[in-house]
Amino acid sequence: MTPVLAASAGNVLVWIVWVVAAFACVGTGIAVVSFSNAFYSALSLIGNLGSLAVMYLLATAEFVAAAQVLVYAGAVVVMFLFVIAYVGPRREVPWAGGPAWQTIGAAVAAGALLVEIIVAVGLKAGGSLSHTDHVGGSFGTPGWIGRLFLADHLLAFEITSIVLLVAAVGGVILGSHTKRGGPDLPPRLAETQREAETEVAV
Numbered sequence: 001m002t003p004v005l006a007a008s009a010g011n012v013l014v015w016i017v018w019v020v021a022a023f024a025c026v027g028t029g030i031a032v033v034s035f036s037n038a039f040y041s042a043l044s045l046i047g048n049l050g051s052l053a054v055m056y057l058l059a060t061a062e063f064v065a066a067a068q069v070l071v072y073a074g075a076v077v078v079m080f081l082f083v084i085a086y087v088g089p090r091r092e093v094p095w096a097g098g099p100a101w102q103t104i105g106a107a108v109a110a111g112a113l114l115v116e117i118i119v120a121v122g123l124k125a126g127g128s129l130s131h132t133d134h135v136g137g138s139f140g141t142p143g144w145i146g147r148l149f150l151a152d153h154l155l156a157f158e159i160t161s162i163v164l165l166v167a168a169v170g171g172v173i174l175g176s177h178t179k180r181g182g183p184d185l186p187p188r189l190a191e192t193q194r195e196a197e198t199e200v201a202v
Contacts, residue, residue, distance in 0.1 A: 018058050024051040042080045049073040063142055076164070083171030 028051060031044035049072045056065035138144045149157045 014058060018055065021051045021054040021058070024048075025055065038084045039081070042077055042084060045075050045080070046077050049077065063145060079164075079168060079171075083168070083174075084173060 027050055028044045028048035032041045032048060035041045035044065050069055051070040053065040053073075056062075056068060
């Protein structure tokens with residue numbers, strides 16, 4: 001096989017992997033918000049993060065891909081699963097029962113993202129985003145990313161850590177109320193607990 005044919009076959013393979021990863025990303029993203037069971041939604045989120053990691057690998061962002069798998073799929077989603085298992089079974093019908101303003105807000109946000117993607121693709125196709133910039137040899141390395149996190153963006157990094165800690169503590173408190181029951185249990189959680197106990201009894 002000549003080098004030209006080898007390069008062409010390699011490009012076709014890259015495009016096939018990219019298309020599969022893109023469709024997997026979109027499909028698992030839809031599954032996250034479509035399942036009525038939060039456990040299945042969290043598992044779909046793992047698939048979504050894995051497909052994003054594949055796309056980062058295709059963009060030669062190996063460190064970001066590894067962090068995507070280790071930090072998000074391996075740590076944050078595991079915390080989600082822990083909270084879901086601690087709180088107990090909870091089934092809800094997607095897109096039903098919530099305030100109308102949430103549905104309208106979600107539709108507006110999705111439309112804004114779609115318009116942003118279309119504008120970005122149009123600008124790139126028209127050559128407006130074809131400017132070049134100098135990228136050093138240390139770009140994307142662990143040391144470079146660590147310096148951004150712990151020097152330039154230290155405040156945002158620490159705030160994110162506090163938000164995750166608050167989420168974990170809130171999940172434990174919510175789970176303790178659900179397990180204990182009693183008069184201080186919110187009505188919605190009390191109803192969910194009764195439904196879960198009925199399913200177990202059946």
